[in-house]
Amino acid sequence: QSVLTQPPAVSAAPGDKVTISCSGNRFNIGNNHVSWYQQFPGTAPKLLVYDNSERPSGIPDRFSGSKSGTSATLGITGLQTGDEADYYCATWDDSLRAGVFGGGTKLTVL
Amino acid sequence: VYLVESGGALVHPGGSLRLSCEASGFTFSSHWMAWVRQAPGKGLEWVANIKQDGSQTYYVDSVKGRFTISRDNVNYLVYLQMNSLRAEDTAVYYCVRYPLSGSTSFAYWGQGTLVTVSS
Numbered sequence: 001q002s003v004l005t006q007p008p009a010v011s012a013a014p015g016d017k018v019t020i021s022c023s024g025n026r027f028n029i030g031n032n033h034v035s036w037y038q039q040f041p042g043t044a045p046k047l048l049v050y051d052n053s054e055r056p057s058g059i060p061d062r063f064s065g066s067k068s069g070t071s072a073t074l075g076i077t078g079l080q081t082g083d084e085a086d087y088y089c090a091t092w093d094d095s096l097r098a099g100v101f102g103g104g105t106k107l108t109v110l
Numbered sequence: 111v112y113l114v115e116s117g118g119a120l121v122h123p124g125g126s127l128r129l130s131c132e133a134s135g136f137t138f139s140s141h142w143m144a145w146v147r148q149a150p151g152k153g154l155e156w157v158a159n160i161k162q163d164g165s166q167t168y169y170v171d172s173v174k175g176r177f178t179i180s181r182d183n184v185n186y187l188v189y190l191q192m193n194s195l196r197a198e199d200t201a202v203y204y205c206v207r208y209p210l211s212g213s214t215s216f217a218y219w220g221q222g223t224l225v226t227v228s229s
Contacts, residue, residue: 002153035215037154044204044222045154050215088154092214098170099144099156099214 003028004089004102011108016079020105022072022089028100032092034072036065039086039104048087049074081109111135111218113205118223121195129190129223131205139163139183142208145190146216147201147225157203160188172198195227 005023012018022034034052037045047056049065052072064075072089089102117129129145144159158169158179167179178191188205202224206216 033213033215035213037216039154044219045216046219047215047217050209050217051211051213056217086153090154090156090214090216096171097168099146099159099168101146101154101156104153 002103003093003096003100004091006087006089006102006105008103009106009108011110012079013110014079014081017075017077018079018107020074020076020087020089020107022074022102024070024072024091024093024100026070027095028070028091028093029067029072030070031094034065034067034089034091036063036072036074037088037090038083039088045088076107079109083107084109111207113207113218113220115203115205115220115223118203118225120226120228122229123196123227125195125227126191126193127195127225129192129203129205129225131188131190131220133186133188133205133207136207138181138186140210143179143181143188144206144208144216145179145188146204146206146219147199148204148222149198149201152201155201158190159208192225195225197227199225200227201225 036049039045052067053065112134145157181188202222205220207218
């Protein structure tokens with residue numbers, strides 16, 4: 001069971017908007033920045049969002065991140081079939097003194 | 111920036127293995143480094159990290175006392191020594207780099223190396 005809680009799966013139609021939630025506690029999300037990753041089967045994860053809401057260069061503004069209290073959210077607008085992937089949130093946990101990931105969310109674009 | 115892992119193999123339960131990660135394209139000694147793993151069909155799991163000068167290391171509870179992360183700043187290498195391996199350690203192990211900013215995100219990942227623990 002992961003320290004950070006994500007929905008196992010979400011789905012939406014092409015062109016729609018989807019949000020993926022990531023829930024933690026005051027020791028992890030509540031006190032540290034959150035990052036988000038996209039992973040396609042058989043490949044290494046790719047950083048989409050860092051420091052809660054910042055995008056690395058090359059990441060389209062269709063991807064956005066936000067944080068409130070002990071939860072974080074990844075938003076994806078203008079969904080494309082190529083966005084079908086697994087998405088993970090991550091942060092540091094001050095109590096565990098370790099990095100932590102969410103369990104991952106599989107996005108299906110119907 | 112390049113991170114290239116090696117050392118993955120099939121090993122028996124109770125055995126040992128050392129993974130290596132060769133870094134290039136950046137000033138290695140300026141960055142924290144870490145290992146992240148992914149069991150077959152499962153999610154990502156942070157394993158361990160190490161400070162720039164090797165003076166601080168942290169581990170996920172499940173590997174404490176069995177795994178040791180270390181680094182060689184002269185040769186741009188980071189290692190993961192894995193002892194007393196268990197079936198549940200079977201995973202692809204990724205070498206990752208922290209940014210300079212102090213952020214806990216991972217912008218750079220290696221291609222991963224597969225460790226299989228089985229009799």
